[in-house]
Amino acid sequence: xxxxxxxxxxxxxxxxxxxxxxxxxxxxxxxxxxxxxxxxxxxxxxxxxxxxxxxxxxxxxxxxxxxxxxxxxxxxxxxxxxxxxxxxxxxxxxxxxxxxxxxxxxxxxxxxxxxxxxxxxxxxxxxxxxxxxxxxxxxxxxxxxxxxxxxxxxxxxxxxxxxxxxxxxxxxxxxxxxxxxxxx
Amino acid sequence: xxxxxxxxxxxxxxxxxxxxxxxxxxxxxxxxxxxxxxxxxxxxxxxxxxxxxxxxxxxxxxxxxxxxxxxxxxxxxxxxxxxxxxxxxxxxxxxxxxxxxxxxxxxxxxxxxxxxxxxxxxxxxxxxxxxxxxxxxxxxxxxxxxxxxxxxxxxxxxxxxxxxxxxxxxxxxxxxxxxxxxxxxxxxxxxxxxxxxxxxxxxxxxxxxxxxxxxxxxxxxxxxxxxxxxxxxxxxxxxxxxxxxxxxxxxxxxxxxxxxxxxxxxxxxxxxxxxxxxxxxxxxxxxxxxxxxxxxxxxxxxxxxxxxxxxxxxxxxxxxxxx
Numbered sequence: 441x442x443x444x445x446x447x448x449x450x451x452x453x454x455x456x457x458x459x460x461x462x463x464x465x466x467x468x469x470x471x472x473x474x475x476x477x478x479x480x481x482x483x484x485x486x487x488x489x490x491x492x493x494x495x496x497x498x499x500x501x502x503x504x505x506x507x508x509x510x511x512x513x514x515x516x517x518x519x520x521x522x523x524x525x526x527x528x529x530x531x532x533x534x535x536x537x538x539x540x541x542x543x544x545x546x547x548x549x550x551x552x553x554x555x556x557x558x559x560x561x562x563x564x565x566x567x568x569x570x571x572x573x574x575x576x577x578x579x580x581x582x583x584x585x586x587x588x589x590x591x592x593x594x595x596x597x598x599x600x601x602x603x604x605x606x607x608x609x610x611x612x613x614x615x616x617x618x619x620x621x622x623x624x
Numbered sequence: 625x626x627x628x629x630x631x632x633x634x635x636x637x638x639x640x641x642x643x644x645x646x647x648x649x650x651x652x653x654x655x656x657x658x659x660x661x662x663x664x665x666x667x668x669x670x671x672x673x674x675x676x677x678x679x680x681x682x683x684x685x686x687x688x689x690x691x692x693x694x695x696x697x698x699x700x701x702x703x704x705x706x707x708x709x710x711x712x713x714x715x716x717x718x719x720x721x722x723x724x725x726x727x728x729x730x731x732x733x734x735x736x737x738x739x740x741x742x743x744x745x746x747x748x749x750x751x752x753x754x755x756x757x758x759x760x761x762x763x764x765x766x767x768x769x770x771x772x773x774x775x776x777x778x779x780x781x782x783x784x785x786x787x788x789x790x791x792x793x794x795x796x797x798x799x800x801x802x803x804x805x806x807x808x809x810x811x812x813x814x815x816x817x818x819x820x821x822x823x824x825x826x827x828x829x830x831x832x833x834x835x836x837x838x839x840x841x842x843x844x845x846x847x848x849x850x851x852x853x854x855x856x857x858x859x860x861x862x863x864x865x866x867x868x869x870x871x872x873x874x875x876x877x878x879x880x881x882x883x884x885x886x887x888x889x890x891x892x893x894x895x896x897x898x899x900x901x902x903x904x905x906x907x908x909x910x911x912x913x914x915x916x917x918x919x920x921x922x923x924x925x926x927x928x929x930x931x932x933x934x935x936x937x938x939x940x941x942x943x944x945x946x947x
Contacts, residue, residue, distance in 0.1 A: 497781065497894040500941075504892035575776070577784035581719060581791050592796060593809065593885045596789045600892070603784060 469615035472571070473523055473546065477612060478532050481518075482544035484608040485534065493607065501600065508598040509539025514557035516602075517589075518609075519549060522564040524617045531559075539601060558590035571614045576603040638852065643681040646852075647845050651831040654848055655824050658855040662923040666863045669734035672856050676741035679856075681849045683752050686842045688759040694839040695760050702833075702901035704778075707761070709830050709897070711778035713823070713847075714753040716947030718772060719787045720818060721746035723794040727810065729801035731864065738860050745853040746947070752846045760843070780897075785889035786822065787947075789813055808868050808875045812882040815861020818947050819854050820920045825912045827851050833902040858920075865924045880930060887936035906941075913940065 470476040488494075494502065516534045523530040531552040535543040552559055562570065566584040570576070579585045580603065587595060595602070638649055638657045667675070698706070724743050728736055754771050757763045763774035793810045800806060831847055834840040868875050899905050914937050921929055929937070 498896055501781070501892050501894040577781060577788065578776070580784050580788040583791060583795065586795060587792050592789070592792045593881055596785065596792070596885050597888045599785055599788060599889060600782065600894075603781070 467613055469613040472567070472614050472616050473520060473530065473532060475546065477614065478544045478546050480612045481532060481534065481609050482541040484612055485536075485541040485605045488608060489604055490611070493604075505539075505601050505604060508601045512536050512539040512598050512601055515555055517547070517552035517556035517559045519552060519559055519561045519588075520564050520567050521561060524564065531556075553589065556589060558595055559588045560585050561588045562586070568616060570606075571610060571612075571616075573610065576606050576610070579606075639675070640678065643685055643845065643849055646681075646848050647841055649848055651828055651835065651848060651851065654851045654855070655828065657852065658820075658824060658858050659919070659923065662859060662862055666866070667859060669732070669738040669860060669863065672860050673738045673741055675856055676738070676745070676853075679849075679852055680741075681748075683748050683755065683846065686752070686755065686846050688756065688842040691756070691760045691840045691842040698839070699901065701898065705898055705902050706830055706833065707775070707778040708780075708895075709826060710753075710756075711775040712780070712783060712826065713947065714757060714775050715772060715779055715783065716787065716818065716823070717746060717749040717753055717850075718768070718947075719790065720814065720947030721750050723790050723814070726794055726798040726801055727807075730797075730803075730807060732867070735860065735864060738856075742857050742860065745857065749850050749853070749947075752850060756843055756846070760840075781894035782889065782892065786813065786818055786886060789885065789889070790818065804868060804872060804875060805878045808865070808878040809882045811861055811865050811868070812879045813886065815858060816865065816879075816920050816924065817883070817886050819861065820858045821913060821916045823854050823947060824851065824858070825909075825916045827854075828912065829899070829902065829904050829909065832904075836903060862920075862924055869925060876926070879924075879926075880933060883933055884936070887933065887940055890940040891936065893941050910940065914938065 470480055489502075514536055516536060517531045518534070519531040521530075528548050529546040531547045531549055533543075533545050533547050533552060533556060534541050562579070562585045566574075566579070570579055570584065574584070580599075585606075638653055639660075641649060695703070721743065724739065724746065728739060731739065750768065754768050757771050757775055758765070761775070763771050765771040765774060790810075790813050793806065793813055797803070797806050797810050827847065827850075831844060831851075834844045865879070869879075897906070899909065917937050918929065
């Protein structure tokens with residue numbers, strides 16, 4: 441027992457290394473709309489708000505979101521217009537069951553049109569501002585994110601779930617592709 | 625306000641009073657003025673436009689010198705509550721100004737004439753709040769948006785509920801301006817809820833505070849004049865909703881569905897507003913909003929409110945804003 445507490449067993453000594461690796465992985469920026477970013481988005485939605493974010497709002501706001509989750513059984517597509525590089529796969533599909541993300545993957549716009557319940561679209565520049573911390577409420581009201589597919593009235597019955605989930609995605613350390621402005 | 629002064633105010637002709645005398649109008653009388661023309665014979669769109677020409681006021685005529693002195697003396701807790709409520713209008717007026725244009729395409733010709741005045745009103749209201757926040761609260765900025773960014777910290781996260789809904793409905797209406805279902809959803813969100821219920825209820829709070837404490841005369845004047853403008857918009861909106869229902873009674877389902885969404889969103893808030901420093905309570909605010917909701921539904925011709933909507937009205941905790 442004493443040896444385990446001291447962290448001398450091979451198994452125990454490996455734990456801090458793995459934890460450190462996870463921390464590195466969690467903080468190392470991942471490419472915007474890359475496969476790792478899609479996975480990080482799923483994890484971020486499921487992790488929910490940070491304790492600091494949670495503390496900034498009153499309990500009944502979070503209770504409302506918990507209640508709204510039961511009605512969130514759908515596929516949300518987040519799409520980017522003008523994504524540099526591999527522009528064909530410019531949609532992130534998030535499969536949601538009772539507000540929990542069970543699957544995330546990148547897809548083409550055609551795929552998203554065919555399967556998504558909701559499509560939220562923003563320009564590459566607007567997404568960059570959002571990922572830099574632009575307020576999600578403003579992103580909706582100033583139409584930096586547009587609901588291009590889906591029932592508006594149903595979507596808004598869970599609106600605070602959506603904005604808080606996007607705020608979780610906003611926390612992903614993100615690396616953006618360099619745009620070659622000299623290309624014609 | 626003393627009983628005697630209140631009675632004098634009631635004798636004022638709210639509809640024709642000039643800006644320099646509007647300070648003498650009690651906000652409750654102004655809110656009642658909204659209902660003066662909501663019987664079976666609503667004013668026509670062109671009558672509302674004529675009324676606009678008579679009632680139009682110049683935002684540059686307001687003097688905030690006294691307001692600035694009063695503001696410096698207001699206690700910090702009252703100041704915070706005041707800003708939490710007034711900022712909902714600062715942003716709300718901007719939102720309703722920028723969301724109006726797509727409605728123009730698919731509405732009756734006479735309504736288009738009146739709507740042009742409605743749009744000008746909303747721009748003026750946005751400038752009114754811009755001036756108040758610059759000259760009284762002391763927020764600096766090179767543009768309207770800079771000052772809005774400065775007051776954004778005071779509004780609730782749930783502001784995105786009704787105003788985000790309006791923004792997305794506007795975008796749908798932009799794509800299909802002749803769709804009657806969308807027109808009804810839009811009018812329910814904009815004219816019935818944001819202007820008819822939220823604005824005309826929440827206005828009472830800061831205006832009542834200013835009136836009872838005999839402070840902020842520039843704010844009281846401009847915001848009371850704003851309330852009179854809103855009365856025209858709400859009357860125009862009620863006429864439009866009535867016409868849609870007369871044309872297609874099934875559109876009442878769009879009205880109810882929109883209201884259900886709004887009331888679901890109104891089932892929470894993200895922060896506490898302590899009303900007591902400015903003489904209100906949460907329960908009183910809820911009662912005023914509930915009464916305004918029922919009254920607005922009645923004037924658009926809804927005789928019986930579905931039970932589930934009635935239940936949501938009882939429990940709502942809506943965002944304190946308006947436009």
